[in-house]
Amino acid sequence: MPGRQLLEGKSSRVTDGEQHRDGTVDILLQQILNGLSIASVITLIAVGVTLIFGLTGIINFAHGEFLMVGSIVTWLAVSNGMSFPVALVLGVLAVAIMGLVLERAIFRFTLERPTNGFIVSLGLIVVLQHVVILFWNANQKSIPRPLTTVWEIAGVRIASVRVMVILMTIAVVVMTYVMITRSRYGRALRASVEDRDTAALMGIPVRRYITGVFVLGSALAGLGGGLLIALFPITPFTGGTMVMKGFAVALIGGLGNLTGAVAAGLILGIVEGFSAGYGFSEWTDAYSFGLMILVLLFRPHGLFGGTSGPKMA
Amino acid sequence: MNAILEIKGLRKQFGGVTALSGVDLTIHDGEILGVVGPNGSGKTTLFNVVTGVHKPTAGTVRWKGQDITGIPANRISRNGIGYTFQQAMAFPGLSVLENVQIATEHSSASAREDFAWPTPMSLLEFVGIPGLAGEKAGILPFGSLRLLGLALALATRPSLLLLDEPAAGLNDRETASLVGLVQQFPAHGISVCVIDHDMKLMQMLCKRLIVLDFGSKIADGPTADVLHDPKVLEVYLGGEL
Amino acid sequence: MITSFSSLRSLVPVLIVLALLALVPLMGPSNRFLSLAISAGINIIALYGLSVLFGQTGILSMGHAALVGVGAYTAALLARDFDIGFWFSIPVAGIMAAVVAAVIGIPSLRVSGHHFVIMTFAFGQLLTIVLTNGGEYTGAASGLDMSKPVTLLGSDIGDLQNFYLLVIAFVTISAVASWAIINSSYGRTLRAIRENEKLAAAIGINVGRHKIGAFVVSGVFAGVSGVLLAYFLRHISPGQFASFPSIYLALMVMIGGARLLLGPLAGGILVSFLPEVLNLDPVQSRILYGVCLIAVILFLPNGLIAGLADGWSKLMGASRRRAVTASAVSEAGQ
Secondary structure, eight states: OOOOSOOOOOOOOOOTTOOOOHHHHHHHHHHHHHHHHHHHHHHHHHHHHHHHHHHHHHOOHHHHHHHHHHHHHHHHHTTOOOHHHHHHHHHHHHHHHHHHHHHHGGGGGGGHHHHHHHHHHHHHHHHHHHHHHHHSSSSSSSOOOOOOOOOEEETTTEEHHHHHHHHHHHHHHHHHHHHHHSSSSHHHHHHHHHHHHHHHHHHHHHHHHHHHHHHHHHHHHHHHHHHHHHSOBBBTTTHHHHHHHHHHHHHHTTOOHHHHHHHHHHHHHHHHHHHTTTTOOOGGHHHHHHHHHHHHHHHHOOOOOOOOOOOOO | OOOEEEEEEEEEEEEEEEEEEEEEEEETTOOOEEEEEETSSSSSHHHHHHHHHSSSSSEEETTTEEEEETOHHHHHTTTTEEESSSSSSTTSSHHHHHHHHHHHHHTTTTOOOOSSOOOOHHHHHHHTGGGGGSSSGGGGOOOHHHHHHHHHHHHHHOOOEESSSSSTTTTTTHHHHHHHHHHHHGGGTOOOEEEOOHHHHHHOSEEEEEETTTEEEEEEEEHHHTTHHHHHHHHHOOOOO | OOOOHHHHHHHHHHHHHHHHHHTGGGGGGHHHHHHHHHHHHHHHHHHHHHHHHHHHTTTOOOOOHHHHHHHHHHHHHHHHHHOOOOHHHHHHHHHHHHHHHHHHHHHHHSTTTTHHHHHHHHHEEEEEEEHHOOHHTTTTGOOOOOOOOETTTTOOOOSSSHHHHHHHHHHHHHHHHHHHTTHHHHHHHHHHHHHHHHHHHHOOOOHHHHHHHHHHHHHHHHHHHHHHHHHHEEEEGGGGGHHHHHHHHHHHHHHHHHSSSHHHHHHHHHHHHHHHHHHHHHHHHHHHHHHHHHHHHHOTOOOHHHHHHHHHHHHOOOOOOOTTTTOOTGGGGE
């Protein structure tokens, strides 16, 4: 088989400068903080995956590549002398536009056949990864940390950049949540998730909501990408592992269930933090796959209950 | 007459909604029984529970003395209970002949050696569409599709055939020829249970009628009697029976 | 009901093509050409399995390379630990891959509808992780070497020309096996499931069991293909069986069209040789593969060959009412 070179580079794990290995409690707290900051990024993906699935039944595995593109754009902008906040905004915008284009050009033709949407997304993974490699090679890319302060509180060293990632994620997720639960657009959106056909009959422009959700989900992935590269170096293959985790989180939370995704994101973050803290880091990728399989088998609607996607004939 | 299918105290609840509340029903060997009732009366739920699509909340289904409550759909048919769907169905991408071949191949051959239509072609001749054998089932007009559905159900060599609204969507001429076919079944050792709300069809086909309303049986007896039962008349709002 | 004249008609073109391909070494092809052709052939063997699964039963596996991997690792481990050679590895690897397919298939097919595709993908990934973390036994990320030569009647037949002919022989066996399945009553049962699951159950078909059966059958093909791969590459590693190779296999089967016996052959050859013909480097060719996969799904859900045949018959005005060219892909999970 000509797949000679390894496609899935493992997501790069650098040992963080702020880690100090003295005192188990301190390490644990630090690992949990680390886990939570990664979980933030994963949650951003999971929210996108869950919203898109809820509305269209499409499981977009290329969502991880959306994140990776967000990282790349942020990296390009920072490398060209822009400040991190500007670069982050550019990353979000670029990925949002990419989501818009891909939804209009490709995914809308797979709405009747969600399996086709899934396969198309696998094709997109290959395309996006290798387009990035074509232009910017397959090497690791990193930016200088936008925030370098490290606070030391009672022996626990807290990197401000991690706190920033966590706080930004909380802010964005809360905003999304309020938008979905409080605004009339959110109500229409939830109605469409419940029953696409009935919503359409009630005059809700479901197609436009689908596009909107794709753009929103893509923007969140772009944000996740920008935040990720602030934490770690990334490669063109980073998206692959991240989406599996994001998808596992979405699934555990119940596909289509926003609150569930956030809760599950927390759980996975803490589990991964512990696991890395106790030296099982090479298996962290397996957790998401394993969890995903188990959840699909025993709780296909997730731990917190989700939709099974739009009703198909 | 022997009872071949005995349903006792059949209940089915979907969440808080009771679709069937303790229905008793017996189908005798060699009869054509009709089950009628307005929409939402539980007819299709009854059908789905017997054919293994839904598991009942309570109650038993006994087939020739054996408990078959809640066994999966494919084993129902292997036990000799054939059925057709409300929506006419076939394997659209395969030829009409292939459709029937498949059904024949999965009949429990041991059950009925003496079957009147031993080959797929003889079945197609019986239902009157032998000329369409080579066509893809997906291009059949609706009437022929219904007939193919009937041939498929027959091909499993059933002793009991459950027909869910077999004449829905058929014109009068097609309905009449369908009635002609179904009336021959008892002579070939196939009992029939028709589920429908079309009283005209029921009068043509069935000697005995059961009426369901809100998940309960409200009448059971010879067709003529049932049709004059005041309770039934009330359900049908003094309708033109 | 296996042999009727009309069903033979689908086999003959395939046999003719394979006979012609068997003559290729006489023209003195380059080693590069032979290597590519061997890779293509090894993939085609797995594709014939996928054509039973996807083309006949209508379910798609996006983790099929993992089953090829099971075959390859079985061969490598048998050679290393038990001194067992090529010929005995073939049945053992076939069975191993079939068993793994059953292990994946039994739980996966319990989950409803289109989640099956995701399950196969996830299991494929999981297997790669397991192989990578397998330590000494599986050679971890660097993989395993194949130390034994391929021998026939005591003499080494491992050179490229002979290996090419060996692969052609296995492709022929796979094609015939696939043809026999398609034209048996078993194949008809699988098609019934593809066309209408509910009705299939109503006429007495055990849908779940036959779906798992089809997955297991496709696993046997994948396992055999894995043995050939291990003996051809002489070195195997987990990355070769990860998600891209699975996508690559799915692309081949979709481009060729899974329902026609000629489909896997055409898909395998086209996809393998296209980058060579267009003179693309590996990165470019992967982009092309991705684009092709998307394009095929959107425009030619029945495959390129079926699409061309359709176009041809339309052009000839011979098109009958084609109310049901139900999309092949759609049924993958429904």
